[in-house]
Amino acid sequence: MALLNLHLKVWRQTGTQPGHFQDIEAPEIPDHASFLEMMDIVNERLIRAGQDPVAFDHDCREGICGMCSMTINGMAHGPERGTTTCQLHMRKFRTGDTIWVEPFRARAFPVVKDLMVDRSAFDRIMKAGGYVSVRTGAAPEANEIPIGKDVADAAMDAAACIGCGACVASCKNASAMLYVSAKVGQLNTLPQGHAEKDRRTLAMVRQMDAEGFGNCTNQYECEAACPKEISVRWIAKLNRDYAVASVKEVVGIGRQQAGDGD
């Protein structure tokens, strides 16, 4: 086991007050520690020195909950492809390195404290249409609706999204299109989601816009940063679904009043 001596530049901020970078020395960090474990060691030392520890989000530390965040050296979840911050290991760094640690930056993700941001904008987008309506009562037979393997696999690829917000953090425009396209795409792909397809697509995109995220400029930084490697082709599908739903809405197709266009 090797020990690393690192120089950290960590963003410190409380609520809406202006933040700043604090230089923190992190000597003797074991190279088999994860990035979050390194932050734990740093915090232990800060607490022992009577200083305010660095606030950061974390939960499962297994790369599946979507809670950990942090922009490390300008990259959401750090430099490793398809990896969350908790699964990033310090052996990817060299002793003597200076590491910049910042929150996910977006107007729609206000900083709570230090590296923690409020990602409830994602929850409000889900609330707008990220569901299917089903009758309550006895559980339906699981295989009642036949679903092709390719369709199920595609929906599962989109469903791999853990909603961490790395797409927003890495996008040059702080756009949430990869997240929204994965959530809309997962449900729009499956037969259970077809009934509410147009309404869902319009509602979730409108909520995304209302939250103050930026617009997609097809640069695909999101795909490169996504720990679950969600494909930007889901964004193309969202664009397609949105165009179709908009045209139907403009001309009045799909409204259920008699004589109202349908």
Added chain:
Amino acid sequence: MSSLLDSLSRFYASSIGKKLLVALSGLALIGFVLGHMIGNLLIFAGPDAINEYGHMLHTMGHGGLIWVARFGLLAAVLVHIVATIHLTRQNRAARKDAYGKEATRVATSASRIMIFSGLTILAFVIYHLLHFTVRVGNEYNNPALYTAMLDGQPVHNVYKMVIDGFSWAPASVFYIIAVALLCNHLSHGFASLFQTLGLATNKTWPLFQKAGHAFALLILVGNCSIPIAIWLFGYGR
């Protein structure tokens, strides 16, 4: 009626709505850029070919079709610019605090300067229209100097105008810079519009990307060949 207008304004107000308009107007402008280049390359087929082409454009549909095309292009340009400026302003507002350490993994430099390449091309288009279409600050509208005979009929001498226009170094240099920026703009914009229109799939995307680069290169080589031939190699002078 008002509910129809409400739906349309909601479409424009949305992020994807504006992007779809940018993509569609971009597609129209790509068509124009290609047609314009093919037409202009007639300069290499000699004076009669390009003069006849110019005369044909001005007399199509009793001289009316050129105005249809002009207003159509003006509409496409306005939509393309107004929507992208709206989008860019929203994008800037979406991240108030910049990263202390900025990193770029896959975004091309062309994709990151779209608004700057676009606005420079706009400045060039205005200059280009004043130069060859409105013809201010030059003698190109003088029938005594710029009239050619075509099948015994007097027509505007487009050939001589182009040769004289590009014989002036600053005009050629600005033209080449603008076309290089247009090539840069298209190298991102061409493929990007198919993603926005929702036509990009895992199967089609590599094709769109290659076609975009090939198209951008074609526009660069085709357009630059004219001022380079005239200004540097003395074609037609």
